[in-house]
Amino acid sequence: MSLQGKVAIVTGSGRGLGLAYAQELARQGAAVVINDVDEQAAADAVATIESEGGRATAVVAPVGPTETAQKLLAAAVETFGGVDILVTNAGVLRDKTLWKMTDDDFDTVIGVHLRGTFTCVREVATHLREAGKPGRIICIGSPTGQRGNFGQTNYAAAKAGIVGMVRTWALELKKAGITANAVIPVAATAMTSTIPYFAAAVEASERGEAMPAFFRHDLGFGTSEDVAGVIAYLASDDAAHITGQAIGVGGDRIQLWSHPEPVVTAYHEGGWSTEALQAEAHELFDAQLQSVGESFPPLPEELQR
Template sequence: MSLDGKVAIVTGAGRGLGLAYARQLAERGAAVVVNDVDEQATADAVAAIRAAGGRAVAVVAPVGPTETAQALVATAVESFGRLDILVTNAGVLRDTVLWKMTDEDFDTVIGVHLRGTFTTVREAVRHMRQAGEGGRIICIGSPTGQRGTFGQTNYAAAKAGIVGMVRTWALELKRAGITVNAVVPVAATAMTATVPYFAAAVRAEAAGEPMPAFFRHDLGFGTSDDVAGLVAFLGSDSAAEVTGQVIGVGGDRIQIWTHPEVALTAHHEGGWSYDALVTAWPTEFAGALRSVGERFPELPEEFRDTAS
């Protein structure tokens, strides 16, 4: 099913994953509002979409402020007459360990990822509800928001918060026919290019060569285009019944993340006192504790030199 006649906004679409999303949506027939803070990258993205026969306009502005959200929605409606799909992809990184993270490091990442998602979705939903034709909201999450990553307090908080908002919005917007989902991409980007573990895969992509099967299949690590198909699907009428989900995608793999579930339930008559917990913890609770952080399989020997 094509996206002919649909209109989409993609934030952070000047390059990388965001550009892949915008191009895929345009290839499927949607008109696209391309947003980024980099004026040249935004112009280049719009030009590339138009050169391929698509329709696109630019909005150069940082997400976060309500004014930007208003400008994005207004541009979609003024340029193409409607708004059907929003992809909130814009983001920044300010990585450092907790004890070195400044207020500015924290606030900048939260402002773009979390507040930017909130303000943009709020403005889009106001228009969609008034138009009465439903809509598709696709928010970009991260494995970091699901499991945590060393040195990314701010980013983990923002991405986990986005997933919490997605689940809430799916409940609030169901009657309006607006679906809300989170996509957790795993792909070669500027961020993963700095991780030695992925060096062989990143190098292959840069050379225009196929990524080794270990990365694409076992790790679910691929290119930006591998993620874009899911984003386009979630924006289509075919995904009308899919909402409130967190879906991981990368390489040859797709995953449906579980919602947080209780791992163990135990009762103690009179309540759980300190002494009761000291006694029971090793036998009743310790085995149910959850792991944190991403755990990757051992890198095959053939790729170890590039990861050193």
């Protein structure tokens, strides 16, 4: 596999997961447009890639507005001659319970994650279609968007919306040879570093040591670098047949998430009145009610704090 001659835009790539994606794309041969709101982080990311023999440039701007999407595309075209790959990774958190979440908390997260994904994909997809070029759209989701999570109304809505958009774009862009997929990473990040359950894994990673096998294998929880290979693979020609998918990855584990499908189907002649449901709903639904949120097994004794 090689990405030689390809050009990638990676939003939110000054540090963390986004930087790992950008570095792996560059390692595979792609030129990369780094994006971050932190000028120093963006400059450092470019320097890191260049020090390893790669090519990179930076656009310092907040993702969300159409103007930022236009700047990212312009940087790719003017610096490297075009674009082939877009990874939408930029994000922020404003975690609060429903009754404490403000309009600004909600709008900020939706604006960066959901609107930012939309504006960047629209800009790049339009360019690729007009140029008659195939391309790769890779959008970053989250287990929270798949399952929900306490205190993350805004984040769950955004990440679920991203996967919904990806499935739609896979249909709309298929004829143009442009794939659209979502990646659901499970990795040590600023968010997981504050959760006591993951403390042993995060601390091992910070010391440069391998995470305990319980986290890497049983939970599928790992480092940013563990996710980067999936990003590079989906960006390659070898993955031209994969589109509209949600792929989970972390630690030693990879998963293909299913699309939502009905688990119960029943019919009632004349339709389902309140009385009909009162008579039959318990039998129909109770044994098949779906769980919400993620549940984790107890930590092994040696990993407990």
